[in-house]
Amino acid sequence: MSIDRRSHTPVYRQMANLIRERIYSGEYPADAPLPSEATLSQEHGVGRDAVRQALALLRAEGLVTTERGERSRVRAALNRAAVELPPGGTAIARMPHDPERVDRDLDEGVPVIEVRHPDGTTEVYPADRTELIRPA
Amino acid sequence: MSIDRRSHTPVYRQMANLIRERIYSGEYPADAPLPSEATLSQEHGVGRDAVRQALALLRAEGLVTTERGERSRVRAALNRAAVELPPGGTAIARMPHDPERVDRDLDEGVPVIEVRHPDGTTEVYPADRTELIRPA
């Protein structure tokens, strides 16, 4: 797969698709660093900007994490315990808003599960990706 | 000569021109270390990035060499013997590709001369800069 300049799909989305496929295929294994933005930029003949926008999409999907000064990494799969629901309780999955995400020290792309008990109290759990499976 | 912020010539190219002139003028003599990147950056009021890009241009031209942990140096002029061409032989000057350059242990910016003999054999010589002369 490579970048199609004539496609109407923006370059940065094509880049995201390309990197995502390499993650799902195992070419970029979990916890491994991706090539640097500059390397990806050169190898695929696109601007650094397009690479950065692609990585932003993958971060939002929870597939990669990025820290300043380090190459982006494939998010390691975590095995989290299921949330036990109390009788009459409800659970809602949502994305945290940005200050909340920072406050809870969560990576981008990590949804939270908000458990509401019958007595009105609520608890919030991060819902990390549990497996590396291509969404249907 | 100094950096013109209003010029359409990129800052890093202006920096390369500036340093190149100082090399040709003898202000930075052969084999002498240039000022550090940080010094050049501060003295000319440009970012370290611009300095590094300028040095990359000069390396590609074969004017300077850079080693990690040391300041860049003006490439010493070497007096290499002329290549003797056999009757019917041909010679081609070209830049080595990157793995070849590493393999032959050559600095950046050093072309090679490929001598082809009538019998089909070839020899390759590095073609170091022999004099410090402003190209016409």
Added chain:
DNA sequence: TACTATTTGTTCGTATGTATA
């Protein structure tokens, strides 16, 4: 030998300008 300072290498964050669709 060991420690420290200097220096280049790498990398991401951010901003600006320009061009194009």
Added chain:
DNA sequence: GTATACATACGAACAAATAGT
């Protein structure tokens, strides 16, 4: 007018190699 795309530019932080004490 907006979104996309690229090049340029600066900053910050850290790693790694070298040199001097």
